[in-house]
Amino acid sequence: MDIKYRKSTLKWVWITATVVFCLLFTFALIPGAAAQGNLQSSSETGNTQAQVRNYSSIMQNIFDFIIRNYVEEVDPRVIFEGAMNGMFGALEDPYSSFLTESDLKDLGDTTQGSFGGVGLNITKAVSPRPDGKPMWVEVVSPIEDTPGWRAGINPGDFIIDINGIPTETISMDEVLGMLRGTPGEEVKLIIKRGERMEFPITITRAIIEVPTVKHAMIGNTGYLKLITFTPMTADRAREAIGEFRANNYKSLILDLRNNYGGRLDSAVEISNLFLDGGLVVRTRSRIPSENRDFNARRSSLVPADIPVIVLINRGSASASEIVAGALKDRGRAYLVGENTYGKGSVQQVYPLSGTGFKITTARYFTPSDANIDEVGIPPDREIKFPEYTESDAEKMNDLINANRIPEFAAENPQATPAQVEAFAQRLEREYSLNMPLLKRLIRNELNRTSYAPVYDLEYDIQLQEALNIIQGGTYNNLMQNVKTLKAIQDEDEIEESMILAS
Numbered sequence: 001m002d003i004k005y006r007k008s009t010l011k012w013v014w015i016t017a018t019v020v021f022c023l024l025f026t027f028a029l030i031p032g033a034a035a036q037g038n039l040q041s042s043s044e045t046g047n048t049q050a051q052v053r054n055y056s057s058i059m060q061n062i063f064d065f066i067i068r069n070y071v072e073e074v075d076p077r078v079i080f081e082g083a084m085n086g087m088f089g090a091l092e093d094p095y096s097s098f099l100t101e102s103d104l105k106d107l108g109d110t111t112q113g114s115f116g117g118v119g120l121n122i123t124k125a126v127s128p129r130p131d132g133k134p135m136w137v138e139v140v141s142p143i144e145d146t147p148g149w150r151a152g153i154n155p156g157d158f159i160i161d162i163n164g165i166p167t168e169t170i171s172m173d174e175v176l177g178m179l180r181g182t183p184g185e186e187v188k189l190i191i192k193r194g195e196r197m198e199f200p201i202t203i204t205r206a207i208i209e210v211p212t213v214k215h216a217m218i219g220n221t222g223y224l225k226l227i228t229f230t231p232m233t234a235d236r237a238r239e240a241i242g243e244f245r246a247n248n249y250k251s252l253i254l255d256l257r258n259n260y261g262g263r264l265d266s267a268v269e270i271s272n273l274f275l276d277g278g279l280v281v282r283t284r285s286r287i288p289s290e291n292r293d294f295n296a297r298r299s300s301l302v303p304a305d306i307p308v309i310v311l312i313n314r315g316s317a318s319a320s321e322i323v324a325g326a327l328k329d330r331g332r333a334y335l336v337g338e339n340t341y342g343k344g345s346v347q348q349v350y351p352l353s354g355t356g357f358k359i360t361t362a363r364y365f366t367p368s369d370a371n372i373d374e375v376g377i378p379p380d381r382e383i384k385f386p387e388y389t390e391s392d393a394e395k396m397n398d399l400i401n402a403n404r405i406p407e408f409a410a411e412n413p414q415a416t417p418a419q420v421e422a423f424a425q426r427l428e429r430e431y432s433l434n435m436p437l438l439k440r441l442i443r444n445e446l447n448r449t450s451y452a453p454v455y456d457l458e459y460d461i462q463l464q465e466a467l468n469i470i471q472g473g474t475y476n477n478l479m480q481n482v483k484t485l486k487a488i489q490d491e492d493e494i495e496e497s498m499i500l501a502s
Contacts, residue, residue, distance in 0.1 A: 059083070081355070085171075088357065094123055095347050099356040100173065104349075117180040117208045118187055119146020120153060121260040124172045134168040136160045136192070137175050140341065141258035141315030144211060144227050147203045152444055153191060155258060155315035160198070161190035183207050196393035199400045215240035216454040217247050221470055223455055223463075225255040226270065229262030229319040234269035241273065241301055251307040251470045253463070254323075255455075257337060261318025264346065268294045271326045273301040274308060274333070278367070280326045283346050285362035290346070307475040308333040309466040312379055317341035324377050325366035329484045334475065335379040337462045344373030368484035375489070380482055381469070383462045386434060395431045409445040420446075 066079055084098035097103075121140040129135060137159040142149040159167055162178045170178075179187060182205065189201045213236035214225040222244030226233060244252065254274075261267075264281075271280040275296035283292050302308065310324050310333045321340050327333035346362040365371050388396060399405070408423055409415070415423075424438040431438075440459040447453070455463060469475055483491075 084355075084357065088359075091360075093345075093360055094125065095343070095345055096359045097172070097357065099349070099358060101354050103173065103176070104351065104356050115180060115208050116183040116205050117146075118148045118203045118205055119143040119208050120148040120159075120179065122159070122175070122179075124167070124175060133158070134160075134166075137162075137167040137172075140317060141260045143208065144214070144258070146208055147206050150444065150447065151201050151203050152441065153201070154193065155313065156193075158192040159189050160192045161188075163188050181205060194388060194393050196390055197388075197397045197400075199397060212236045213240055214454045215243065217244065217249065218253075218455065218457070218467065219471075220248065220250040221467065222247075222249040222252045223255065224252060225454065226259055226320070226323075228259060229266035229270070231263065231266065233262070233266045234273070237270060237273060238301060249306070251309075251475075252302060253309050253311065253466050253470075254327075254333070255311045255463075256316045256320040256324055257311050257313040257462070258315035259317070259320035260315065260341075261320055261343065264294075264319060264322070267319035267322040268296070270323050272296045274327055275330055276300045276304065278330060280367070281322045282365045282367075282369075283362040284365060285346075287361065290362040304332075307470055309469060309475075310335050311462055311466060312337040312340050312377065313462070314338055314341055314376070316377075318343045321372060321377055322364060322366075325370070325372060325485055328377065328380070328482065329367040329370070329486075331479065331482060334381070334469065334478055334482065335377070336381045336383055336466045336469070337379045338382065338384055339378050340372070340376040342372055342374045342376035344371045344375075366485050368486035370485035370489050372485065377485060378488060380478065381465060383465045385461065386437075392433060395433055399427065399431050399433070405441055405445045408442065413446070415442075415446055 063076075063079060063083070067074060067076060081098065081100065088097045120142050122137050123140055124137050125135045139148075139153055139155055139157045139159065141155045142153050159175075161167060162170075162175065165178070167175060185205050187203050187205060189203065190198065191201055192198045211227040212230055212233045214227065216223050222241065224237060224240050224244075226237065241252075268280050277296050277298045280294045280296050282294070283290060285291055308327065310327055312320070312324050312335055316324065316337075317340065321343065324333075324335060324340065328335055344363055344365075345360045346364055347358045348361045349358045350356055363371050363373055404427065412419055420439060420442050424435060424442060427433065427438050428435050436459050440456065443456070457463060457467075469478065
């Protein structure tokens with residue numbers, strides 16, 4: 001025992017001595033490090049500028065030290081990009097990040113033009129998730145008429161593996177690099193949906209042209225679906241409303257589901273079509289120049305006597321939440337669907353020499369002065385698609401992995417409604433799953449090589465409810481009881497405080 005004890009003691013003495021030596025060595029070679037370390041303790045005095053100068057100097061010295069003393073020659077760009085990623089990662093804000101040269105190009109592509117990819121809007125946690133799940137890639141929403149949409153990927157799905165690499169082990173930059181690339185190449189994903197469903201999907205990259213608007217008449221109701229907010233969205237929406245007017249429309253449904261957002265100015269322009277002047281959104285920041293009010297112009301394109309219903313879901317984010325929040329708070333629309341995503345922050349992009357960064361500079365507030373960041377916007381009428389039970393999830397998982405629906409579509413590319421009905425009935429008997437859901441899955445598979453239909457009245461229970469409200473003549477009465485977002489948030493706070501007090 002004594003020998004073991006002496007060996008253990010010598011071991012720790014050696015480790016302690018080595019650590020002390022390394023610290024002394026470091027402070028000896030980095031000029032002023034010790035003095036700056038002392039200055040660091042002055043943080044307690046609240047001297048913010050001194051802290052900034054202190055840390056900036058230390059970072060510069062460490063950078064120079066690595067370049068001069070690392071055992072191998074290091075590319076300064078590699079050290080620079082690593083440090084930038086570290087700084088933005090420390091903010092623990094998924095919307096603030098360092099942008100490589102390719103990132104800047106991708107950002108420009110998604111807001112302006114086209115790119116090679118799979119068509120998914122995604123996010124990835126930068127710190128451990130509060131729900132305990134691994135830091136997988138989460139799908140915010142698929143872009144319609146893209147490979148990801150046709151593959152049946154849903155908002156809220158997790159991508160847990162890309163081409164054999166677990167997504168929890170790689171950065172967002174690496175994820176984008178794997179999903180985007182040469183059109184025509186395959187990308188193999190493993191999707192996790194809910195707690196029980198986990199299945200592989202192979203997607204072939206395509207040229208993703210940023211879509212904007214789809215529209216159609218449903219009886220005497222104009223149906224306007226905004227897929228994203230680009231510089232062209234407002235013009236395309238005006239053209240659609242012009243067609244509605246030519247068809248003597250009596251009501252309008254604005255579909256913002258799975259709309260991940262886009263440009264703030266485009267969201268304001270869309271709000272202009274429905275609001276006759278007044279506030280659309282307000283941005284607030286600790287930087288005075290970022291505090292702005294965005295107001296609608298006078299004379300809206302859609303007359304005030306035209307009932308408007310807005311469809312929302314958890315894939316509605318950012319700019320689409322600005323529009324939904326403005327129309328709700330201003331009493332111009334009735335919201336149907338599910339709670340939105342909850343992205344109530346504003347980012348600015350700053351280019352550097354070949355690279356750049358985006359950073360959250362403000363939060364936006366709806367006309368009633370509500371911020372919906374990480375909270376979202378609740379609908380006035382909540383309509384949810386049926387959720388899978390554990391048993392349903394297992395059956396769905398079996399169906400997907402059995403590849404039955406893709407095989408049917410390959411054998412019957414021009415399947416008639418009667419063929420779809422018969423096949424769905426067969427699957428219903430075998431798997432005991434919801435008939436409308438099965439028919440929807442079959443139609444989606446048949447539409448993989450064509451454009452998605454503008455709407456699907458048979459399956460879309462949220463759209464059905466919107467039409468029922470309009471056609472049932474209850475719209476005006478419902479609008480009289482609509483509350484602003486601020487009123488809802490205040491009520492929730494009071495209820496929460498009462499629960500805590502009890």
